[in-house]
Amino acid sequence: MARYFSRSLLAILCQASLGTSVLLGAVGVVQAQDIKFNADILDLKDRGNIDLSQFTQKGFILPGTYELAIKLNNQTLPVRPVVFLAPDDDPKDSKACLPPELVEQLGLTDTALKGLTWWHEGQCLDVASLKGMEVRGDLNTNTLTLNIPQAYLEYSSANWDPPSRWEEGIPGILLDYNVNAQTQRQNSNDNRQNNTMSGNGVVGANMGSWRLRASWQTRISHQTGSGKPSERFFDWTQYTAHRAIVPLRAKLTLGEDFLNSDIFDSFRFTGGSLVSDDNMLPPNLRGYAPEVSGVARSNAKVLISQQGRVIKEVLVAAGPFRIQDLDSAVSGALDVRVEEADGSVQRFQVDTATIPYLTRPGQLRFKLATGRPSDWKHQVNGPVFATGEFSWGVSNGWSLYGGGLGSDNYGALSVGLGRDLMAFGALSADVTQSRARLPQQGTLKGGSYRLSYSKRFEQTGSQVTFAGYRFSDNRFMSMADYLSAKDDQTGVAPRRGKEMYTLSLNQQFASLGLSAHLSYNHQTYWNQDPTDRYNLSLARYFDIGRFRNVSLSLTAYRNNFNNSKDDGMYLSLSMPWGNSGSVSYSGSYTSGTNSHAVSYFNRVGDADSYQLRAGMTGNYADLSGYYSHRGSLAQIDGSASVLGGQYSSVGLSMSGGATLTPQGGALHRNGILGGTRMLIDTDGVAGVPVGGYGSSVYSNLFGKAVVADVSSYYRNSVRIDVDKLADNAQATNSVMQGTLTEGAIGYRHFEVVEGYKAIAVLRLADGSVPPFGATVLNAKRQEVGMVNDAGNAYLSGLKGGENLSVHWNNQEQCRVTLPPEIPRNMGSTLLLLCVKG
Known part of the structure; x- marks a missing residue:
């Protein structure tokens, strides 16, 4: 209010002065730097006691x-x-x-x-x-x-900054976690109850540009009435240190890692790598992160892991799910485990794929790594290896890529060519030759051949996110195959791949209001049964009478994994109900069991949502509920399910973290474990709502909050939600932006003034008043008011007992001490004595 008054005063004076110069011929000239005001038009009791020095020069700021x-x-x-x-x-x-x-x-x-x-x-x-x-x-x-x-x-874009503006953030310590607890009771004669608690997380430290990270996972399970002891374990699964090498647009990683390659199959190793980071490129040149989709038959926990390391663990409600917030650095085969409320488990694998390995003309992208293969117990198991690969933009549209991987008794070379077909998409093809020497089989030489394609068809609303085919002959071995075979008595690696078909397709039918998503993965092996995974989703929005935005969706899937088939279909019809709720019918067929249910979903504010579901599964009543809360301290999801005569289940999931820096710290909900975040300082004011792209979080008692939903190398905005800001607080600036390197802890300070508002009369020691236009500042040198006629001032952001300074003639002239209690009644007037400091 005080600052608004200052700007308004300046506008009034300028307008009045200019107007008077026309009507009366008075001097009211606006020059390049100086502004002169005709103060005779002001209705003041004391025309001689005016200080407009701060307005006499356009944009003038005191040195x-x-x-x-x-x-x-x-x-x-x-x-x-x-x-x-x-x-x-x-x-x-x-x-x-x-x-x-x-x-x-x-x-x-x-x-x-x-x-x-x-x-x-x-x-x-x-x-x-x-x-x-x-x-x-x-x-x-x-x-x-x-x-x-x-x-x-x-070059910059709407959401991307050049490297000169990237920030390494401030030093700090972080502790991120994701914990799940479930209780499931079978209604059987032995009345057994299964209790499990599992979790994973990251402990880390930031020092300059280095990010130190240690990943952990744990699981505790106990079955009452079985007489068996509880099973429990806790493991540190991965230790790494990484940093950005900005001039090379690359990421340096030391410690335990998975081979990040667009050519060779991934495996775990201990060593170091230097990899061109696609995330440092503008968004339109980046790859895409893998996603996991499926259908939960009931309230379920989805666990995604790779070679024993848990990557993601999340509680989902009954129905289709799509997990799209995985780290884009994840590559290779992912193991997916869906634990249902009744104790049954779905298992399948998702083979992540990469877009064609294309590079802009004249640019060079590379990936280098060296070390020794290791397992999840931190034990090295294999010879020293070195690998390198590159992609070079030969000309406009053509890219040449290739690489090699070598160690004692194993080597592989690859070469490929990529072509940007412009309107017809992007295509790449490559050949990889391997040579492995095994004690049991001697020397094996073989080849693997791959074709990849991607394209977005704007006119038809189609997007081939990825389409690929790969064939490996019987004597070809990846590094992972070689490591498995050399330790096997037969010298044969399990799950040696033969053919793989991969497709991810999105299609929009705008005229019909219909969207479709298809994912398909077919993998055959030389020494194992094939695996298949199909997932088709259709969704349409339409209107029925007075009901708007009615949604009809169909999801069908088939999993064929480890010689076990799992087919399912899910149908849902949903319509809005009330301001933020919806009512839906769903029917599903999974593994020979039919179910029908009616559910109600609603949001409570912008941070909470819940779903209630009632129906029939087979011949039994099926009741369930799901609640999600995105709080300032953590994200909490809870679920409860009852299938009459069969089982009952309760689950709770909590995801959050703690970040501590020299600038302060806070507990907070989480994004990617160990990922990038922003520490917000609200000038010591508690309860200030701040946020990025999700629901707001509130600053703690120390005026600190952490926003975790920020992306690396992406221009992020953090803002104060002024609509939710308390009446006794105001923010000078409510939006700030910044681009952070991967894993950084950013820092932003918002100037927030908290306090009461009051009308005051200022008096000097001799009984006179400060001049018209004098400014009143608090201890932080924030302007809280301006003196007008007869020493009157409207002041804001006041706290009992604090000292204010009054300025005119471009310097401090006297100080005011507020009473211990500020009157809450705006009708009362404070009489304040301003004395020399």
Whole structure:
């Protein structure tokens, strides 16, 4: 309010002065820097006691140091100290000093950097050396606005910044976790009850650009009435240290890792790798993260793992699910386990795929790794190996790629060619030859051949996310096959792949309001039964009478894994009910069992939702409930199921973390375990709602909050939800942006003023009043009010007993001490004595 009054006063004075100059011929001239006001038009009791010095120069800021947010072409950069200095040629003026370290973050092109000139002994940028650049400071909003012509800036997009603006964040410690607890009771004669608790998480530390991470997982199970002891284990599954090598657009990893390759099959090893990171590229040049989809027959827990390491564990409601927030660095075969409420388990595998290995003309992408293969018990098991691969943009549309992997008694070479077919998509083909020497079988030489394709058809609404075919002959061995075979008495590796077909397709039928998603994976082996997985989803939105946005969806799937077939179909009809709820009917057929149910879903605010379900499964009544809460401290999901005469089950899942830094810390809900996050400082004010793209989190008692739903190398916005802000608090700036490197802990400080509002009369020691236009600042040098006629002032953000300073003539003149209690009644007036400090 105080700052709004200041801006309003300036506008009124300018308008009044200009208007009077026309009507009365008075002096009211607006020049390039100076503004003159005709104060005779103001209805003041004391026309001689006026101080408008802060308005007499356009954009003038008194020389000094200010904490300002940098706003570059409408993008808000972090708050930093900005020095305003008087230039040598005009001591009455002031200019913002842009030091070299700030200029480096602006993302100027090499050509623009070479033409820069400096002043103040080379410490401040001469703005005139960038033609068209504008610099403007505003203490009302605590921002320094920089407008730079786009021709001087490196490539950027709506959500992506050039590397010069990436932030490594601040040092800190983090502890992320995901814990699940379930109780399931079978209604049988022995009345047994199964109790399980499982969890996984990451402990980490950030030091400069290094990210130290240790992953863990645990499981405790107990069956009452069985006489068996409880089963429990806790394992540290992976230790890594990684950092970004920005000049190379690559990620350096040391420790235990999985081979990240677009050519060779993945396996676990201990060593080091240097890999071009696609996440550092603009979004339209990146790959895609794998996703896992399926159908839960009841409230269930979905556990995704790779070679024994748990990657994701989440509680889902009955019906179709799609898990799309996996790390894009995950590659290879993923093991999926769906644990149903009745104790039954679905198992299948998802083979992640990569888009064709294409690179822009003139660019080189690479992946290097060396070390020794290891298992999940941290024991190395195999010879030292080294691998390298590359993709080179030969010309516009063509890419040449290949690589090699070698160790004692094993080697593989690969070469491939990729082509951007423009309107017809992207295609790549490669050949890999392997040579393995085994004690049991001698030397084996074989080949593997692969074809990959992807395309988005804008006109037809189609997207072939990935389509691939691979054939490996009987004597071909991947590194993983070789490691398994050399330790086997027969010298034969299990699950040696033969053929693999992969397809992921999305189709939109706009005229019908219909969308379709198809995923298909078929894998055959030389020494094992084939596996198949089909998943088809259809969804249509339409209107029926007064019911709008009615949804009809159908999901059908088939899993054939380990010679066990699992077919299912799920049909759902849903319609809105009330402001935020919906009512739906669902019918399913899974493994010979039919079920029908009616459910009600609703949201409570923007952080809570629940679902109630009632129906029949076979000949038994089926009742279940599901509740989800996205809180500031954790995300909590709970479920309960009862199948009459068969079983009852209760489950609870909690996901969150703790982040501690020198700037403070907070408990918080989680995104990717060990991932990127932003620490928010609300100036010590508790209960301030802040957020990124999900529901808001609230600052704790120390004025700190952590926003975990931020992406690496992506321009993220964090904001204060001013609609939920308490009446006694106000924020100078409610939105900030930033781009963080992978695993970084970003830091943003929001200037929040908390306190009461009051009308006051200020008096000086001699009984006079401060001049009209004098400003009132708090201890943080935040403006809380302005003096108007007769010493009256409307003040905000007041706290009992605090000291305020009153400024005019561009300096502090006196101080005011507030009473211990601020009257809550706006009708009362505070009488305040302003004395010399």
